[in-house]
Amino acid sequence: MDNHKDIIIIGGGAAGFFAAINIAIKNPDLSVAILERGKVGLQKVKISGGGRCNVTHAEFIPADLTMNYPRGEKELLGPFHTFMTGDTISWFEERGVELKIEDDGRMFPVSDSSQTIIDCFLKESKNYGVEVLYNQSVTTIDTSDSIFKISTKATAFTCDKLVVATGSNSKIWNILEGLGHTIVKPVPSLFTFDIKDKRITNIPGVVAKDVEVKVLETNLVSTGPLLVTHVGLSAPAILKLSAFGAIELAKRDYKFKIQINFIQLSREVCIDALKSIKLDFAKKNIINSTQFDLPKRLWKNLVLASGISEFTKWADVNKNQLEHLSIQLTEAIFEVTGKSTFKEEFVTAGGVDLKEINFKTFESKVIPKLYFAGEVINVDAVTGGFNFQNAWTGAYIVSQSIGQ
Structure with a gap:
């Protein structure tokens, strides 16, 4: 040779x-x-x-x-x-x-x-x-x-x-x-977020089609599909954050909080929408009447996280419960405890x-x-x-x- x-x-x-x-x-x-x-x-x-x-x-x-x-x-x-x-x-x-x-x-x-x-x-x-x-x-x-x-x-x-x-x-x-x-x-750079949270632990495979995710105490924000995995969250909304925030998130040793807006509406607009839904679906159980095109299992977990029981009808939900549900839908906070390699x-x-x-x-x-x-x-x-x-x-x- x-x-x-x-x-x-x-x-x-x-x-x-x-x-x-x-x-x-x-x-x-x-x-x-x-x-x-x-x-x-x-x-x-x-x-x-x-x-x-x-x-x-x-x-x-x-x-x-x-x-x-x-x-x-x-x-x-x-x-x-x-x-x-x-x-x-x-x-x-x-x-x-x-x-x-x-x-x-x-x-x-x-x-x-x-x-x-x-x-x-x-x-x-x-x-x-x-x-x-x-x-x-x-x-x-x-x-x-x-x-x-x-x-x-x-x-x-x-x-x-x-x-x-x-x-x-x-x-x-x-x-x-x-x-x-x-x-x-x-x-x-490209990695998924490790999160242990009862709102997502039992629903791996669920996809929210269009969400906004912010890393708190930074300027990092992204939008897109969100996938619930066995260890936390993935899909473009998360992967874009991991790429653009690679250096910042490394400095934080991959321990930080994110805020998710699952429906990309403001909390105020969400509350108004929930009030209208309450009138339209008065006799139905909240947990069984999924709204905002969210996956059923995710909607159920967010409703329960709002302090609303699975037997509560829309007619019986109070102002305070609607406020908590709007927070879960538009300003849900999750704690990230680490990262996993993407595929x-x-x-x-x-x-x-x-x-x-x-x-x-x-x-x-x-x-x-x-x-x-x-x-x-x-x-x-x-x-x-x-x-x-x-x-x-x-x-x-x-x-x-x-x-x-």
């Missing part, structure tokens, strides 16, 4: 393969190799979207797309004008991988299998002569003598240009820090400081001919295919700049 390559990509994940393939397409005379630390690559692709691979999101305006990145919003605006959602769709379709849009905007392969994406990458790598080397865990990178010297646990390599696409990898971050880069300390997809805030990257090329400002793609840099997104879109965009721009 020739241990000198023109281009080496460290990291056999989504960004690494996408960069390698596009580099090889643009520069067919260059030798391109991927160093993957594991026995197989593309494992995050494999588990993404519950095994279906959430390739991207159907957002086609660059400025709107950037709004989904708590870290990277400003920096990605230019790159998204170069390569974004429509380009991603075209790239895969040109290779026989058709994507579909789901109701919430997420995009998956029509096959509903992440293996379709993996097979595409492996096939294209072979077609364009990309060498994929497994069990190559990088231990050192040396930048002396105008070339890169890379040692792995298995062997040593040299290359003229280097792309780091390792995602959230503390060992690689330590190496890059040793080379002079600033690393923003990583903290978890199997671990996303972090942190990585190479964005100030040290030229976002026209994704080249390091500290070390010439060193490039970055994907979550190795301090960019992360909310759930829905946005983290992959960052990977595709960065990797593509690297591929276009690296042969020049």
Whole structure:
């Protein structure tokens, strides 16, 4: 095996393969190799979207797309004008991988299998002569003598240009820090909230379609669906908070209080609505006449939490009870005691400081001919295919700049 390559990509994940393939397409005379630390690559692709691979999101305006990145919003605006959602769709379709849009905007392969994406990458790598080397865990990178010297646990390599696409990898971050880069300390980004509360403990699987959630004593607020889990709360309303509040919530050691408005009405408007409902449903039990399009089991628990018994009819409910029910519906307080990883997809805030990257090329400002793609840099997104879109965009721009 020739241990000198023109281009080496460290990291056999989504960004690494996408960069390698596009580099090889643009520069067919260059030798391109991927160093993957594991026995197989593309494992995050494999588990993404519950095994279906959430390739991207159907957002086609660059400025709107950037709004989904708590870290990277400003920096990605230019790159998204170069390569974004429509380009991603075209790239895969040109290779026989058709994507579909789901109701919430997420995009998956029509096959509903992440293996379709993996097979595409492996096939294209072979077609364009990309060498994929497994069990190559990088231990050192040396930048002396105008070339890169890379040692792995298995062997040593040299290359003229280097792309780091390792995602959230503390060992690689330590190496890059040793080379002079600033690393923003990583903290978890996408995670669910652990909550022990009798209002939700017996109703896992229940979804409230459109709620507002605030983290008390902060400016953090989000809206969207809310899912009750076996350990607490999840779904976009929570995951957006976890992403945009990643640093703040880490400082609080993931112990804080949230306020939920389950119906997105003010308490005053809610009370007025409840008074009208009281007249219209006078003879019915409150607990059995669900209102505001809430799930029945959630409505029941909120009614009971208001101090209203399961036998109380609307005609018999008093002003004080209506007040308490309005609070449960619009200003319910829950205590968060910790976090849980969202599915199997671990996303972090942190990585190479964005100030040290030229976002026209994704080249390091500290070390010439060193490039970055994907979550190795301090960019992360909310759930829905946005983290992959960052990977595709960065990797593509690297591929276009690296042969020049």
